[in-house]
Amino acid sequence: MDNEHLLTSPFAYLGRKVITLITEMGAMAIFFMKAFLMIFRSKQVPMIIQHIYYIGATSATIVMMVGLFTGMVLGLELFHTLLRFGSTGVLGSAISVALVRELGPVLTAIMITARAGSSMTAEIGVQRISEQIDALVTMRINPLRYIVSPRIAASIICFPILTTFFDLVGILGGYFTGCVLLGLNYGTYFSRVQQSLEMEDITCGFVKSLVFAVIVATVCCFQGFFTHMRRDSYGAKAVGLSTTSAVVMSCVLILVSDYVVSSLLI
Amino acid sequence: METPKVKIPLIEFQKLTKRFNGRAVLDQADLQIYEGEVTTIIGKSGTGKSVLLKHIIGLLAPDEGTILVRGQPLEKMSKRERYKYFRQISYMFQNNALFDSMTVFENIALPLRQTTRMSEETIERKVKARMEQTELTDATGKYPSELSGGMQKRVALSRALVTDPKIVLFDEPTTGQDVIRRNAILGMIAEYQRMFRFTAVLISHDIPDVFFISNRIIAIDEGRIIFQGTPEEFEKFEHPFVDEFVRSIEKLEEHLTGIQSKRQFKIRNQVGLSRKRPQESYVAALFTLDDFDRMCEVLGHTRGQEVLSALGTYINKHFGSVGGFSTRHSKNEFATLLPFSDPEEAGRILKDFAEDLQNEGLKSIQSEAHVQGETCFEFAILAGMAEGKAGDEEMDSILKEAHVRQREIARITCEKRR
Numbered sequence: 001m002d003n004e005h006l007l008t009s010p011f012a013y014l015g016r017k018v019i020t021l022i023t024e025m026g027a028m029a030i031f032f033m034k035a036f037l038m039i040f041r042s043k044q045v046p047m048i049i050q051h052i053y054y055i056g057a058t059s060a061t062i063v064m065m066v067g068l069f070t071g072m073v074l075g076l077e078l079f080h081t082l083l084r085f086g087s088t089g090v091l092g093s094a095i096s097v098a099l100v101r102e103l104g105p106v107l108t109a110i111m112i113t114a115r116a117g118s119s120m121t122a123e124i125g126v127q128r129i130s131e132q133i134d135a136l137v138t139m140r141i142n143p144l145r146y147i148v149s150p151r152i153a154a155s156i157i158c159f160p161i162l163t164t165f166f167d168l169v170g171i172l173g174g175y176f177t178g179c180v181l182l183g184l185n186y187g188t189y190f191s192r193v194q195q196s197l198e199m200e201d202i203t204c205g206f207v208k209s210l211v212f213a214v215i216v217a218t219v220c221c222f223q224g225f226f227t228h229m230r231r232d233s234y235g236a237k238a239v240g241l242s243t244t245s246a247v248v249m250s251c252v253l254i255l256v257s258d259y260v261v262s263s264l265l266i
Numbered sequence: 267m268e269t270p271k272v273k274i275p276l277i278e279f280q281k282l283t284k285r286f287n288g289r290a291v292l293d294q295a296d297l298q299i300y301e302g303e304v305t306t307i308i309g310k311s312g313t314g315k316s317v318l319l320k321h322i323i324g325l326l327a328p329d330e331g332t333i334l335v336r337g338q339p340l341e342k343m344s345k346r347e348r349y350k351y352f353r354q355i356s357y358m359f360q361n362n363a364l365f366d367s368m369t370v371f372e373n374i375a376l377p378l379r380q381t382t383r384m385s386e387e388t389i390e391r392k393v394k395a396r397m398e399q400t401e402l403t404d405a406t407g408k409y410p411s412e413l414s415g416g417m418q419k420r421v422a423l424s425r426a427l428v429t430d431p432k433i434v435l436f437d438e439p440t441t442g443q444d445v446i447r448r449n450a451i452l453g454m455i456a457e458y459q460r461m462f463r464f465t466a467v468l469i470s471h472d473i474p475d476v477f478f479i480s481n482r483i484i485a486i487d488e489g490r491i492i493f494q495g496t497p498e499e500f501e502k503f504e505h506p507f508v509d510e511f512v513r514s515i516e517k518l519e520e521h522l523t524g525i526q527s528k529r530q531f532k533i534r535n536q537v538g539l540s541r542k543r544p545q546e547s548y549v550a551a552l553f554t555l556d557d558f559d560r561m562c563e564v565l566g567h568t569r570g571q572e573v574l575s576a577l578g579t580y581i582n583k584h585f586g587s588v589g590g591f592s593t594r595h596s597k598n599e600f601a602t603l604l605p606f607s608d609p610e611e612a613g614r615i616l617k618d619f620a621e622d623l624q625n626e627g628l629k630s631i632q633s634e635a636h637v638q639g640e641t642c643f644e645f646a647i648l649a650g651m652a653e654g655k656a657g658d659e660e661m662d663s664i665l666k667e668a669h670v671r672q673r674e675i676a677r678i679t680c681e682k683r684r
Contacts, residue, residue: 127365130361130366134325135359138357139356139429141380
């Protein structure tokens with residue numbers, strides 16, 4: 001009997017985990033759909049603008065800084081690698097395609113998760129445990145409309161814009177190391193960028209940034225909104241754990257969905 | 267013959283049961299809440315009081331049983347009707363549930379901004395009016411964390427009242443407040459209830475203070491409703507719950523304030539009088555702080571309660587030295603029993619008291635309550651005495667007689683108005 005239990009228990013554990021994961025994903029999908037539909041209700045615009053400022057404007061500097069150094073590192077590494085094959089002329093193509101299709105959307109999403117996503121979860125989590133969300137319900141204010149929808153709308157607007165900033169600054173960073181520091185001709189660099197970047201690449205980056213926006217905003221808001229349902233902890237500790245879960249889950253889902261979207265659009 | 271009209275409750279629970287993890291927090295609860303009344307729910311912690319309130323406002327749904335609103339089952343109402351019912355209710359949370367990232371003004375304006383189509387000017391006017399009524403004008407731009415506990419309560423109260431609700435639910439509105447502020451908050455609730463004519467449902471542990479503002483009491487124990495009725499009926503209610511819970515709170519109250527609860531006053535009275543020979547006389551006096559409601563309006567509820575408390579302490583001290591004992595009889599009245607004095611002697615004691623009060627007492631009461639100078643408010647103390655015979659009449663009828671005989675014994679006049 002014990003041996004039998006020993007044999008089946010890993011599968012039972014795995015099964016439970018998978019069921020929990022699927023249930024949670026389903027709940028998140030419903031959560032997103034409900035909140036998304038409420039974006040178009042009245043009185044939402046001022047709140048969306050407020051969140052655009054927080055998610056977008058205040059994150060712009062850090063996103064561009066990361067973009068600049070990513071472009072610079074790419075410029076440095078790729079220049080020396082391409083030098084071995086005598087093809088430094090394609091540096092502009094390599095950097096621009098890598099940034100626009102892949103690194104721009106992914107790194108921007110991860111940076112926003114770390115900066116704005118974590119604070120979304122913590123803020124909503126604190127509102128939940130201090131009964132502020134219950135207070136909204138008693139005032140007949142739908143908390144999904146008031147708290148979640150504006151954040152999702154703001155994320156959908158901000159992610160592509162910030163990704164564009166990241167890409168542009170990254171290309172300039174590549175130019176700085178490749179042309180200014182390492183002596184590559186700047187005309188060659190920019191003509192390669194112009195030649196190799198196609199609309200398809202830009203669309204791919206844009207679609208990815210939209211998908212990541214939905215993932216990050218939904219996961220972070222969901223984790224905060226249901227902080228009180230956690231079984232492993234309560235109160236302030238639950239808010240901390242929810243924030244960690246939100247960041248980890250968002251990062252993992254960004255990379256998983258990146259692969260899925262890439263394989264669909266390639 | 268015309269049949270008497272049956273009063274339909276505004277909200278009625280019929281055999282309502284709610285379970286959490288298999289444990290019944292509310293067990294077959296039957297209760298009625300009537301329109302325009304103040305209903306107070308009392309009970310030990312964790313016995314289902316907040317769960318009960320959350321059912322009224324729709325935050326929780328019952329596992330069994332029905333909630334009737336004006337005789338109509340809530341679950342059979344259309345979505346529109348239910349929305350209309352819930353819109354009439356406001357809820358004041360135990361911990362206030364204020365939005366800590368919003369200013370006081372924004373907190374109070376939130377329900378109006380989000381649920382109505384009022385213009386910003388109208389909202390501003392309404393919010394400012396509520397803030398003035400709750401003495402919050404100085405706190406407009408402050409954040410909740412910058413306010414004292416009492417002020418936070420007032421913000422929560424303003425937010426609950428700003429939508430002009432028909433029903434207001436208060437979940438332990440006085441938690442964490444001292445005796446004066448507790449009474450000030452209860453006084454405020456009573457005043458607004460009179461002013462705006464809403465139906466109030468309170469959860470409170472402030473026994474007996476809360477009885478002075480309540481029309482009905484509902485006692486809940488282990489998820490079951492064990493009593494429903496008026497505060498007067500509750501005082502006569504005999505149940506182990508009363509011994510365990512109510513008396514322990516009353517004892518604590520006496521320890522804190524020095525003034526006995528009504529129940530203890532009655533017991534002490536009975537014990538004192540049982541030692542007397544039948545028909546041997548004793549005297550009961552009734553003191554009233556006149557114009558108390560207006561005093562609270564002018565000086566604020568906290569100051570008003572401070573004056574009342576200082577007066578109670580003064581009466582208790584004075585009559586305690588001649589073997590008397592006192593209790594708060596109603597919102598602004600104190601009853602004192604002099605078991606060892608005949609009417610003639612009691613009359614002399616009262617005369618001395620009146621002189622002391624006029625010459626020294628009122629000044630010390632004023633300074634204790636910080637109501638001198640600019641904030642001075644003219645008020646009078648009335649007193650009346652009545653004689654009772656051991657083993658004869660009920661204390662209430664003697665106090666009624668004392669009330670009829672009341673006359674002014676001391677008055678504060680503000681110098682600048684002379």
